[in-house]
Amino acid sequence: MTGQRTVAIVLLAAALVAPWFAYPVFLMTALCFALFACAFNLLLGYVGLMSFGHAMFFGIAGYFYGHVVKAWNMPPELGLLAGVVGAAILGVATGALAIRRQGIYFAMITLAFAQMIYFFCVQAPFTGGEDGLQGIARKPLLGGLIPTKDDRVLYYVVLAIFLFGYGAIYRFIHSPFGQVLKAIRDNEQRAVSLGYEADRYKLLAFVLSAALAGLAGATKAMVLQFATLTDVSAAMSGEVVLMALVGGLGTIIGPVVGAFIIITMQNYLASFGEFVLVIQGTIFVVIVMAFRKGLVGELADWWKSRRLTG
Amino acid sequence: MFELLGIPPQALFGQLLLGLINGAFYAMLSLGLAVIFGMLNVINFTHGAQYMLGAFAAWLMLTELNIPFWAALVLSPLAVALFGILLEKVMLKRIYHLDHLYGFLLTFGLALIIEGLFQWRWGSSGAPYPSPIPGGTNLGFMFLPTYRGFVVVAALVICLVTWYGIERTKFGAYLRAATENPTLVRAFGINVPRLITLTYGLGVGLAALAGVLAAPIQQVSALMGTNLVLVVFAVVVIGGMGSIMGSIVTGFGLGLVEGLTKVFYPPASNTVIFVVMAIVLLVKPAGLFGQTK
Amino acid sequence: MVETLLKVDSLQAWYGESHILHGVGFEIGRGELVTLLGRNGAGKTTTLKSVMGIVEKRSGSVRFEDRETVGHPSDEIARLGIAYCPEERGIFSSLNVEENLLLPPVVKPGGMSLDEIYRLFPNLLERRRSQGTKLSGGEQQMLAIGRILRTGAGLLLLDEPTEGLAPVIVQRIGEIIRQLKSRGFTILLVEQNFHFAATVADRHYVMEDGRVVDMIASADVQHNIGKLQAYLGV
Numbered sequence: 001m002t003g004q005r006t007v008a009i010v011l012l013a014a015a016l017v018a019p020w021f022a023y024p025v026f027l028m029t030a031l032c033f034a035l036f037a038c039a040f041n042l043l044l045g046y047v048g049l050m051s052f053g054h055a056m057f058f059g060i061a062g063y064f065y066g067h068v069v070k071a072w073n074m075p076p077e078l079g080l081l082a083g084v085v086g087a088a089i090l091g092v093a094t095g096a097l098a099i100r101r102q103g104i105y106f107a108m109i110t111l112a113f114a115q116m117i118y119f120f121c122v123q124a125p126f127t128g129g130e131d132g133l134q135g136i137a138r139k140p141l142l143g144g145l146i147p148t149k150d151d152r153v154l155y156y157v158v159l160a161i162f163l164f165g166y167g168a169i170y171r172f173i174h175s176p177f178g179q180v181l182k183a184i185r186d187n188e189q190r191a192v193s194l195g196y197e198a199d200r201y202k203l204l205a206f207v208l209s210a211a212l213a214g215l216a217g218a219t220k221a222m223v224l225q226f227a228t229l230t231d232v233s234a235a236m237s238g239e240v241v242l243m244a245l246v247g248g249l250g251t252i253i254g255p256v257v258g259a260f261i262i263i264t265m266q267n268y269l270a271s272f273g274e275f276v277l278v279i280q281g282t283i284f285v286v287i288v289m290a291f292r293k294g295l296v297g298e299l300a301d302w303w304k305s306r307r308l309t310g
Numbered sequence: 311m312f313e314l315l316g317i318p319p320q321a322l323f324g325q326l327l328l329g330l331i332n333g334a335f336y337a338m339l340s341l342g343l344a345v346i347f348g349m350l351n352v353i354n355f356t357h358g359a360q361y362m363l364g365a366f367a368a369w370l371m372l373t374e375l376n377i378p379f380w381a382a383l384v385l386s387p388l389a390v391a392l393f394g395i396l397l398e399k400v401m402l403k404r405i406y407h408l409d410h411l412y413g414f415l416l417t418f419g420l421a422l423i424i425e426g427l428f429q430w431r432w433g434s435s436g437a438p439y440p441s442p443i444p445g446g447t448n449l450g451f452m453f454l455p456t457y458r459g460f461v462v463v464a465a466l467v468i469c470l471v472t473w474y475g476i477e478r479t480k481f482g483a484y485l486r487a488a489t490e491n492p493t494l495v496r497a498f499g500i501n502v503p504r505l506i507t508l509t510y511g512l513g514v515g516l517a518a519l520a521g522v523l524a525a526p527i528q529q530v531s532a533l534m535g536t537n538l539v540l541v542v543f544a545v546v547v548i549g550g551m552g553s554i555m556g557s558i559v560t561g562f563g564l565g566l567v568e569g570l571t572k573v574f575y576p577p578a579s580n581t582v583i584f585v586v587m588a589i590v591l592l593v594k595p596a597g598l599f600g601q602t603k
Numbered sequence: 604m605v606e607t608l609l610k611v612d613s614l615q616a617w618y619g620e621s622h623i624l625h626g627v628g629f630e631i632g633r634g635e636l637v638t639l640l641g642r643n644g645a646g647k648t649t650t651l652k653s654v655m656g657i658v659e660k661r662s663g664s665v666r667f668e669d670r671e672t673v674g675h676p677s678d679e680i681a682r683l684g685i686a687y688c689p690e691e692r693g694i695f696s697s698l699n700v701e702e703n704l705l706l707p708p709v710v711k712p713g714g715m716s717l718d719e720i721y722r723l724f725p726n727l728l729e730r731r732r733s734q735g736t737k738l739s740g741g742e743q744q745m746l747a748i749g750r751i752l753r754t755g756a757g758l759l760l761l762d763e764p765t766e767g768l769a770p771v772i773v774q775r776i777g778e779i780i781r782q783l784k785s786r787g788f789t790i791l792l793v794e795q796n797f798h799f800a801a802t803v804a805d806r807h808y809v810m811e812d813g814r815v816v817d818m819i820a821s822a823d824v825q826h827n828i829g830k831l832q833a834y835l836g837v
């Protein structure tokens with residue numbers, strides 16, 4: 001559909017020139033959360049599983065990145081890899097157990113595991129406890145070729161990482177694996193009767209989602225140069241749900257939009273303190289009651305109905 | 311006196327009492343959650359906030375209206391239950407036909423709003439609430455604060471009364487039947503929507519009652535519910551939401567397990583319940599007392 | 604002329620997108636026992652459910668004691684004096700036998716007492732503390748019929764009460780239904796087992812593809828046996 005193509009090209013162009021119009025650090029943070037939200041949405045929108053503990057992958061990857069780069073003095077590429085692999089391993093461990101239940105139980109189990117990881121991070125020595133890991137230096141990438149200290153340069157690196165992650169999701173959804181997952185989501189019993197081991201597919205999607213969330217978390221640690229308890233908290237898990245909801249669960253671009261909206265909102269409302277929670281809660285309520293498809297979903301619906309009647 | 315594995319009796323029994331108290335609250339809260347889930351098919355994330363509202367209402371009644379604890383024990387749950395009924399009629403009722411997850415998200419959003427408002431207005435540090443039965447008795451192997459003993463007994467009574475109400479009364483029969491087959495129950499002439507609203511009110515009232523009981527023990531703060539409800543979710547997964555008695559036993563039991571862990575291996579005390587949850591999921595995914603639906 | 608208790612006219616019903624009933628019409632007089640016959644999928648159960656008000660969507664007219672019930676929720680309809688015994692029996696597993704019996708509330712005076720019901724179904728008295736679903740198929744059917752007798756409802760909707768039961772039990776149920784009729788209950792019966800239906804009914808309505816296509820009085824059954832067999836595909 002040329003409509004989608006045009007939108008994609010426009011967005012890409014906008015992304016390329018963005019650092020001249022907005023603060024690069026803000027853009028990078030938004031891109032990290034956008035990737036995080038996309039990873040979350042992969043699980044919810046395409047497998048039908050709502051993880052309410054996704055922050056554990058995001059946060060732990062950040063800690064791994066920080067530890068590898070700061071304490072072990074390794075290059076950032078290894079830090080990112082450590083983050084992704086760490087998150088993936090955690091994904092296998094928690095996913096194997098969580099997949100045993102569905103729907104609401106799945107959500108509660110992921111929430112509980114995330115709490116467990118949170119408490120672990122509070123106590124574990126390598127995370128720095130309440131203070132977290134601070135002052136993770138920006139080291140150059142590709143053996144010195146890419147000077148990451150320059151925010152604008154780093155922006156393009158982060159954009160590349162984001163596009164890589166987004167592309168991975170896109171390929172996955174449109175691959176045979178993705179089709180099977182869709183079949184499982186729509187009618188699991190039927191898929192099983194056709195010979196597909198539903199649990200294996202679901203676990204694969206879960207681990208992929210965890211790994212990408214880890215990529216987002218590690219990248220965020222690289223950009224903002226710290227990793228703290230907030231990154232593994234239940235609040236963070238709730239935020240990514242909010243981002244995906246606001247943007248629209250059934251769409252690929254929705255979570256990206258949602259992430260940008262929420263990050264922007266947080267920037268502007270930082271002075272309001274705890275009231276931000278009230279606003280976030282209100283957005284949750286309003287969306288569930290009235291705009292279930294999220295911004296992109298509702299816009300897409302409205303656009304479709306316009307074209308039908310126009 | 312004697313020492314058990316190098317732990318002095320005061321420490322052991324002191325932690326066991328604490329564990330029993332925590333367990334009492336786990337039981338009361340998971341009971342409310344189970345009752346609400348059974349009838350409404352909604353995981354009431356707002357449960358923690360409603361527990362907090364119960365405590366806050368009691369605190370406000372005391373500080374603003376000079377209403378003592380014993381009256382607050384009745385008035386606070388009533389007030390919070392009414393608020394819950396309002397929530398059900400205005401919002402929850404409209405999303406029953408949707409996927410369960412929307413109920414989870416809605417109640418999560420409501421919890422954020424309620425806790426956010428209270429945090430914004432009163433900050434996150436807690437306010438103390440005076441103990442209605444100060445003092446205690448020295449039992450030799452430990453010192454038992456009277457109010458804490460009362461809380462354990464009260465919680466047991468509340469849980470057993472709830473169990474009796476659901477398993478042995480006519481109203482409970484309506485509840486159980488409507489949980490199984492609401493359409494048929496309605497076709498017999500029972501106003502099932504009203505029953506559902508009432509059930510939500512009862513579950514919320516139970517949470518608020520727990521909150522009032524908790525006020526003299528912990529600081530009354532805007533965040534007292536969130537920390538608790540996350541653990542209660544794990545309790546609920548472990549127990550399975552199949553039976554009332556199951557929720558009660560699991561709640562008290564896990565509280566004791568937590569207390570014992572604090573004595574013998576303190577670093578794990580925060581996470582032991584989650585570890586138990588992981589084990590139960592491996593061995594009996596439907597929960598200890600659950601039935602796979 | 605017997606007073607009309609239930610009058611159904613142009614009744615249509617849908618489950619989601621499926622249009623099941625395309626304009627059903629029939630009447631039942633007070634004290635009559637009328638059956639809905641037809642093949643599987645003809646819409647007999649849906650008709651019963653529509654009268655009770657538990658289909659997703661219905662239109663048309665269902666008048667009970669000359670009061671329009673379309674548009675009203677099922678609990679209101681029940682309270683007018685209609686009781687439903689579903690095909691799947693709907694015995695509650697979380698209730699024991701006696702709790703199942705006592706569950707439907709009394710909506711009108713004149714219903715049978717618990718003792719009278721136990722006299723009609725003595726084996727329910729024996730098993731009163733057992734969990735409802737631990738009973739045999741036949742006992743569960745008797746429980747499903749028994750519990751609606753206490754309510755005072757005058758019109759009973761029975762959906763395939765003999766399905767899957769042994770001949771001896773089917774006979775017993777036939778006796779019970781005849782007793783109920785002689786006590787003054789009005790009954791709308793859905794049955795696949797035509798022989799059973801013929802032993803108890805005053806009139807038979809035949810349904811096909813969501814419509815009533817014929818009505819045969821009990822006295823005329825022998826005369827029309829060929830036509831009936833064609834309708835039912837036997």
